Amino acid sequence: MIRIVTLASFDPGDITFLSKTLYRSFGVGTEHAGERPLPRKAEQDDGRFDALALLDDAPPVRAYADDKVLYLCDVDLANPEGPLGEPPAWGYAIQGGERALVSTFRFKPRGVTEASIEIYRRRLARESIHFLGHLWDLHHCYDARCAMHPSWSPALPDDPEFELDAFCRDKSERRIRLAKT
Amino acid sequence: MRTPGKRERSEKTEEVPSTGGTIASSSDLKAGDRVVYPKQGVYRVTGLEQKDIAGQRLEFVRMSREEDGASVLVPLGKVATIGLRRVASADDIEGVFHYLGATYGDPELDWKVRHRDNVERLIAGGVLGVAEVVKGLHSLSRLRPLPAKERELYDSSRHLLVNEISVSLGVPDVIAEDYVDYALMPPAGVKLPLKTPPTPVELKGPPWKRKKPVAAEEEDDLGLADLGIDLGALEGVGVGATDSEESEEGESEGEKPSEEAAEEAAVPAKPVAPVKAAAAVKTAAPAKKIAPAKAPPAPRKAEPVKKPEGAKKATAPAKKAAPPPKKAAPAKKVAPPAKKAAPPPKKGAPAKKPVKPAKGKKK
Structure with missing residues (x-):
């Protein structure tokens, strides 16, 4: 079961679209577990939120074995600085773990038109699949049409696909089948 | 999409140390x-x-x-x-990132070579070897989708690399993977502060895969064998032990070409001049060149030649089932080789042809 927890206010239509998409992608039931307050402890001096700390401090929700929890927020996330610089943070997940975080901060504005809303929803679905994929031990994929392709890649189109490619889908299905429950 | 070779390097070219740290004991x-x-x-x-x-x-x-x-x-x-x-040190890992961020080389297009190299790099190339595999397959994936096996290899090597980086730098796996991909495909407009990457370890491969230099002894053997055959065929000199060695080797290899050539030479052998036989032997020669390397113990089997003729007939032919090329060659020539060639008629059917004419000649 995938449990979606919102750390900001999201449109119910967006959450419904996301739930359906996640179910289609992983074949696992999805539900909205409610909205929780954003943990302010993770905020840095520059106003951004440390992605690792935010996920650590995120309010827990009731979950069972093999459940995955997806937190949605809209704040600017920060990753730890790497040897070549800081990669842009669209979210964070614990590889093979149980919790993932997605931020809509870098998305194109939701807007009010059907087209812009559609693009926003698709992007939300893509990033959610991406970080949930990490929970099932998926790595980044070189295929720009796969949801596991890095979110900042220059090869990614403006309105990227929100599906897994065959390899990643097979791998995630294997992992899900191997789950204890 | 960024094309290979487009990336700019920073002006500073400071050498980053290469990887190492193999545990020898x-x-x-x-x-x-x-x-x-x-x-x-x-x-x-x-x-x-x-x-x-x-x-x-x-x-x-x-x-x-x-x-x-x-x-x-x-x-x-x-x-x-x-x-x-x-586990690679922080310096080594930094070198890996500079390597990943450097310009792409041409990927190896021969899948056999690529697969062998990748496996060797994963085993003996250190963390930089793993990075090489990831980068090589990543650059290949820009040309065409990877086949299933290589897709798996790409995924597993990426897993190994990410795992080691995360342990070495003390960051979670997902962040380590972000670092890797940030180097491999930086966002548009980002210029990476790259240094000169370390030189990957040159792999020699495991001992059983290395190409052995041709040993001097083998060369000598080959040369003598060739000489012996040529001399025997052209001048009628008995080849003796050398001949028998070669015949054994030929058999062990199952050299059809040499046998066929010998048969061809043997049929017209009665009346025909030695030149033709020599030609036949020469056609069989290429096969002989390969044989000595795989059958070095042959000289031992040749020892029985020193025994009395009776013993030779009993032992030598018994070991060798049917060595037509050798028997054919000397039989056409002169008496001394014909003696050695005599025994075969008892054993193998194909050997009869060359032997009979030889006896006739003697008489």
């Missing part, structure tokens, strides 16, 4: 050490153990994989040969 290991088992991942040494196996008391190093807790026992004597190495 079991005495280098102690409980609590973190080591990398090639193609397996990062392990932590938990201690030394003694076990009785098949009546022998053996010492093992017990290690557990950090990722999933899987336990492995490695015999002390094997520690140096399985390619265990220390």
Whole structure:
């Protein structure tokens, strides 16, 4: 079961679209577990939120074995600085773990038109699949049409696909089948 | 999409140290050490153990994989040969990123070579070798989708690389993977502060795969054998032991061409001049060149030649089933080789042809 927890206010239509998409992608039931307050402890001096700390401090929700929890927020996330610089943070997940975080901060504005809303929803679905994929031990994929392709890649189109490619889908299905429950 | 070779390097070209840290002896290991088992991942040494196996008391190093807790026992004597190495240092990892961020080279297009190289790099190339595999397959994926096997190899090598980086830098796996991809495909408009990447370890491959230089002895053998054949065919000199060696080698290899050539030469052998026979032998020659390398113990079998003729007839032909090329060649010529060629009629049917004419000639 995938449990979606919102750390900001999201449109119910967006959450419904996301739930359906996640179910289609992983074949696992999805539900909205409610909205929780954003943990302010993770905020840095520059106003951004440390992605690792935010996920650590995120309010827990009731979950069972093999459940995955997806937190949605809209704040600017920060990753730890790497040897070549800081990669842009669209979210964070614990590889093979149980919790993932997605931020809509870098998305194109939701807007009010059907087209812009559609693009926003698709992007939300893509990033959610991406970080949930990490929970099932998926790595980044070189295929720009796969949801596991890095979110900042220059090869990614403006309105990227929100599906897994065959390899990643097979791998995630294997992992899900191997789950204890 | 960024094309290979487009990336700019920073003006500073400071050399980054290359990777190393292979564990050469079991005495280098102690409980609590973190080591990398090639193609397996990062392990932590938990201690030394003694076990009785098949009546022998053996010492093992017990290690557990950090990722999933899987336990492995490695015999002390094997520690140096399985390619265990220390977890890469922060300097090494920095070099890996500079390597990943450097311009792409042309990917190897021959899949056999590529596969062999990749496997060797994963085993013996250190963390930079793993990075090489990831980068090589990544650059290939820009040309065309990877085949299933290589897709899996790409995924597993990426997993190994990410795992080691995360252990070395003390960051979560997902962040380590972000670092890797940030170097491989930086966002548009980002210029990476790259230094000159370290030079990857040059792999020689495992001993059984290395190309052996042709030994001087083998060359000598070949030369003599060739000489012997030529002389025997052209001048009628008995080839003797050398001939018998070659025949054995030819048999062991199952050289059809040489046999056919011998038969062809043998049929017209009665009346025809030695030149034709020589030509036939020459056609069989290429096969002989290959044979000596695979059958070095041949000289031992040749020893019986020194025995009395009766013994020769009894022993030598019995070992050799049907060596037509040799028997054919001397038979056409002169008496001395014909004596040696005589025994075959008792054994193999195809040998009859060359032998009979030889006897006739004698008479």
